[in-house]
Amino acid sequence: xxxxGGEIIMETKRASFAGAWYPDTGQACxxxxxxxxxxxxxxxxxxxxxxxxxxxxxxxxxxxxCRTIASLAASQKADLVFIFGMHMHSYSNPCALTKGxxxxxxxxxxxxxxxxxxxxxxxxxxxxxxxxxPEENTIELQLPFVKYFFPHAFIVPMGIPPSPLASEIxxxxxEEAVKxxxxxxxxxxxxxxxxGVNFGFTPAGTGEEAHAWVRNENDxxxxxxxxxxxxxxxxxxxxxxxxxxxxxxxxxxxAGVKRMGADRAIRLxxxxxxxxxxxxxxxxxxxxxxx
Numbered sequence: 001x002x003x004x005g006g007e008i009i010m011e012t013k014r015a016s017f018a019g020a021w022y023p024d025t026g027q028a029c030x031x032x033x034x035x036x037x038x039x040x041x042x043x044x045x046x047x048x049x050x051x052x053x054x055x056x057x058x059x060x061x062x063x064x065x066c067r068t069i070a071s072l073a074a075s076q077k078a079d080l081v082f083i084f085g086m087h088m089h090s091y092s093n094p095c096a097l098t099k100g101x102x103x104x105x106x107x108x109x110x111x112x113x114x115x116x117x118x119x120x121x122x123x124x125x126x127x128x129x130x131x132x133x134p135e136e137n138t139i140e141l142q143l144p145f146v147k148y149f150f151p152h153a154f155i156v157p158m159g160i161p162p163s164p165l166a167s168e169i170x171x172x173x174x175e176e177a178v179k180x181x182x183x184x185x186x187x188x189x190x191x192x193x194x195x196g197v198n199f200g201f202t203p204a205g206t207g208e209e210a211h212a213w214v215r216n217e218n219d220x221x222x223x224x225x226x227x228x229x230x231x232x233x234x235x236x237x238x239x240x241x242x243x244x245x246x247x248x249x250x251x252x253x254x255a256g257v258k259r260m261g262a263d264r265a266i267r268l269x270x271x272x273x274x275x276x277x278x279x280x281x282x283x284x285x286x287x288x289x290x291x
Contacts, residue, residue: 011100012108013130017140021057026105029144032058036066043070044268046291050186050257051268052226052250054285055085055138060273061191061285066145068268068287069187073149075291078185080112081146082173082256084249085138085189086159090239094169094248095134095159096120098127102140102155106147112154118176119156123169134159138189138246146187154182160248162238167231170255186260188253190246192219196281201242206280215272218243219284226288227265229254243284254290262290 018024023032037043044067051068054061072078086095098116101108120127128134139157146155156173160166170186177184193214195201204213222243225233231251238247266289274282 010110011130013097013100013102013133015103015140016135017137018105021137021141022062022144024105029105030148032062033066033145033148036063037070039063039067040269041067043067043074044266044289046071046075046266046289048072048075048289048291049260049262050188050253050290052188052190052253052286052288053142054191054287055141055189056191056273056283056285058141060276061271064269064271064285064287065142068289069142069145069149071268071289072185076183076185078150078153079182080115080154080156080177080184081150082184082186083139083142083146083155083157083189084160084170084187084252085246086134086136086249087138087245088159088161088248090161090163092161093126094123094161094165095126095128097130097133097157100130102130102143102157104143104147106144109143109147109155112156112182115176115180115182116156119173122176123172125158125169133157138249142187142189160252162235162248162251166235166248166251167255170252171259174256174259186253186256188249190244190250192222192284192286193243194245194283196279198281211272211274211282214284219270219286223267223270223286223288226250226254227267229258229265229290231255257290265290
């Protein structure tokens with residue numbers, strides 16, 4: 001958009017979950033982030049090229065997402081952050097935000113329009129403006145962390161279906177970034193098992209026994225598939241065990257970091273919403289880093 005005086009106004013995607021799923025002011029977000037950084041192990045040290053983060057409200061999974069992204073920032077001064085996410089079916093069309101900015105409580109993040117357009121064209125991905133890109137907690141919940149820890153980086157947010165196309169998109173994204181001379185990191189956003197009557201998934205009954213099954217068996221299978229860095233196994237886990245809600249985003253992230261030279265995955269943390277709010281319906285979360 002161009003004002004009458006010639007000034008270019010970038011179209012901005014508004015934050016849809018601020019004030020509900022996470023704080024809506026910069027000061028409140030920073031206070032929460034500083035608390036998160038003191039949790040458990042805190043950020044990890046390494047030469048990390050990407051990570052997997054959860055995307056529930058910050059009270060449930062914000063600490064894991066924060067410490068994972070902080071670990072990336074401690075090891076990489078990236079020009080660009082890829083954010084892969086979205087709840088999709090295997091037959092869904094991938095999509096990308098290819099222009100404009102996305103609002104956060106710390107100020108807007110700008111899309112790298114040249115790179116986003118190049119990836120979309122090469123992979124036949126549907127391009128979106130801030131007005132048409134879906135409202136998605138899987139991506140938005142990460143953006144305040146990205147702005148805080150990578151304040152000058154561009155972003156390329158993308159929705160990736162759980163299909164073999166995910167690996168192609170992950171590799172292509174990195175290759176196109178390299179052509180432009182951009183140093184990047186990759187964030188793949190997913191939660192794990194959605195268990196209970198609220199989700200129509202109750203193979204282990206209810207209560208603490210069900211929580212133990214999710215934690216020690218079903219989610220552990222998903223986490224191990226990510227640690228093994230095998231995209232085919234990741235997609236199979238989601239299909240056969242219902243333990244990854246955004247397996248396409250995970251597979252794309254794994255393919256991308258492997259293209260960047262990563263060959264090892266480290267588990268930063270694991271938790272479930274049951275631990276904060278016990279009940280018959282709950283969700284698992286993990287943070288994983290690749291180097």
